[in-house]
Amino acid sequence: MEKFDVIIIGAGAAGMFCAAQAGQLGRRVLLLDNGKKAGRKILMSGGGRCNFTNMHTEPAAYLSHNPHFCKSALARYTQWDFIDLVNRHGIAYHEKTLGQLFCDDSAQQIVDLLLKECEAGQVRVRLRSEVLSVERDDNGYTLQLNGAAVQAEKLVIASGGLSMPGLGATPFGYKVAEQFGLKVFPTRAALVPFTLHKPLLEQLNTLSGVALPTTITAQDGTLFKEAMLFTHRGLSGPAVLQISSYWQPGEFVTIDLSPVTSLDDFIHVQREAHPNLSLKNSLAKILPKRLVEVLQELKQIPDVTLKQLNSKQQSELVNTLHHWRVQPNGTEGYRTAEVTLGGVDTTQLSSKTMEARDVPGLFFIGEVVDVTGWLGGYNFQWAWSSAWACAQAL
Numbered sequence: 001m002e003k004f005d006v007i008i009i010g011a012g013a014a015g016m017f018c019a020a021q022a023g024q025l026g027r028r029v030l031l032l033d034n035g036k037k038a039g040r041k042i043l044m045s046g047g048g049r050c051n052f053t054n055m056h057t058e059p060a061a062y063l064s065h066n067p068h069f070c071k072s073a074l075a076r077y078t079q080w081d082f083i084d085l086v087n088r089h090g091i092a093y094h095e096k097t098l099g100q101l102f103c104d105d106s107a108q109q110i111v112d113l114l115l116k117e118c119e120a121g122q123v124r125v126r127l128r129s130e131v132l133s134v135e136r137d138d139n140g141y142t143l144q145l146n147g148a149a150v151q152a153e154k155l156v157i158a159s160g161g162l163s164m165p166g167l168g169a170t171p172f173g174y175k176v177a178e179q180f181g182l183k184v185f186p187t188r189a190a191l192v193p194f195t196l197h198k199p200l201l202e203q204l205n206t207l208s209g210v211a212l213p214t215t216i217t218a219q220d221g222t223l224f225k226e227a228m229l230f231t232h233r234g235l236s237g238p239a240v241l242q243i244s245s246y247w248q249p250g251e252f253v254t255i256d257l258s259p260v261t262s263l264d265d266f267i268h269v270q271r272e273a274h275p276n277l278s279l280k281n282s283l284a285k286i287l288p289k290r291l292v293e294v295l296q297e298l299k300q301i302p303d304v305t306l307k308q309l310n311s312k313q314q315s316e317l318v319n320t321l322h323h324w325r326v327q328p329n330g331t332e333g334y335r336t337a338e339v340t341l342g343g344v345d346t347t348q349l350s351s352k353t354m355e356a357r358d359v360p361g362l363f364f365i366g367e368v369v370d371v372t373g374w375l376g377g378y379n380f381q382w383a384w385s386s387a388w389a390c391a392q393a394l
């Protein structure tokens with residue numbers, strides 16, 4: 001049986017980074033993955049350019065039943081530390097928006113960075129490896145793989161969440177947590193588009209592809225100011241993906257379709273300047289034309305000129321467009337979700353080392369843990385930070 005100091009399950013963002021760090025600290029590391037490639041999600045991320053961190057990373061950008069848990073790791077290995085590493089590898093990048101850093105060229109560069117770092121740590125990478133069982137005894141952890149058994153003093157679970165089963169996602173990490181008596185919070189697809197009930201979807205059908213800036217608010221008051229996109233299944237775009245993490249089935253979201261311009265003020269000014277202009281054409285100056293047309297077909301925008309618009313109509317219109325209430329039918333689920341909410345209960349882990357308090361030598365890092373970031377590079381930063389904290393303790 002082959003023996004290592006550390007076995008890490010999952011060659012994704014967290015697993016690769018942890019393996020590299022631990023290897024460079026002198027540990028003999030075996031990194032296992034069920035896929036035929038390491039870092040598959042990284043390659044798909046950020047539209048192929050990997051939004052590898054966010055300059056505004058702070059604990060408030062993470063959801064967890066225990067919001068304090070992420071603070072220590074994020075403070076010890078920060079976005080600036082990872083940016084330094086990216087610089088050291090000569091990877092060119094840019095800020096797209098809101099502090100989000102993307103590779104200029106390709107996400108492959110981040111995978112290559114991680115592979116090079118693993119090489120520097122002499123990490124053994126074994127792909128296409130299925131873990132059939134995990135046992136713990138006085139020698140540490142013994143894993144039965146397809147065709148071999150391996151053993152290590154320490155075991156790190158970095159197998160990620162359930163989103164995108166097509167990219168190798170499995171519930172493996174949650175099962176190991178439960179096997180060793182750790183609590184796992186129910187999981188839910190997050191950073192995911194909304195689907196709409198059929199009647200509304202049919203009404204909005206022709207808007208597929210239309211995008212506009214919005215402010216979107218969940219029932220708990222959380223709000224995001226970002227773009228929204230109508231799709232043939234419902235609603236998407238950054239604003240919707242963000243709010244999906246705060247939405248519960250059955251709840252409404254409120255969407256301000258004109259977050260920058262006060263429609264009351266706009267109509268007032270327009271009425272003075274162009275009293276005979278149709279309301280529709282006037283609104284099309286600040287909203288996508290197709291949206292205005294559909295809203296008029298739905299009788300949400302009266303078919304009148306500006307001077308004909310009475311004050312009751314105006315206040316109803318302004319209310320509809322600034323506070324459009326939508327009750328999603330559901331989400332597109334794990335098939336398209338970027339992340340998974342919930343996971344291994346952090347109260348049972350050390351926030352300094354990620355080790356299970358009652359199971360010496362067992363560690364959980366990355367998305368399998370109940371820490372989920374906003375859209376915009378925050379999830380990779382959690383992967384880097386939790387992996388680094390863990391590696392120091394291996």
Ligand SMILES: Cc1cc2nc3c(=O)[nH]c(=O)nc-3n(C[C@H](O)[C@H](O)[C@H](O)COP(=O)(O)OP(=O)(O)OC[C@H]3O[C@@H](n4cnc5c(N)ncnc54)[C@H](O)[C@@H]3O)c2cc1C
Pocket residue numbers: 009010011012013014015032033034035038039040041042044045046047050051052053129130131158159160161163164167168169170171172173337338339365366367368376377378379380381383
């Ligand atoms: C399409 C898409 C785009 C995204 N874009 C971004 C972005 O730009 N910025 C950002 O911050 N976040 C992004 N995310 C989220 C980000 O990819 C994840 O939060 C991050 O990859 C989590 O890292 P991880 O190492 O915990 O898990 P993963 O990266 O998911 O890695 C887990 C690994 O474990 C392996 N594995 C699973 N089960 C087993 C098993 N039973 N045996 C062996 N191996 C197993 C998997 O094959 C996988 O390689 C995106 C997600 C998706 C799906």
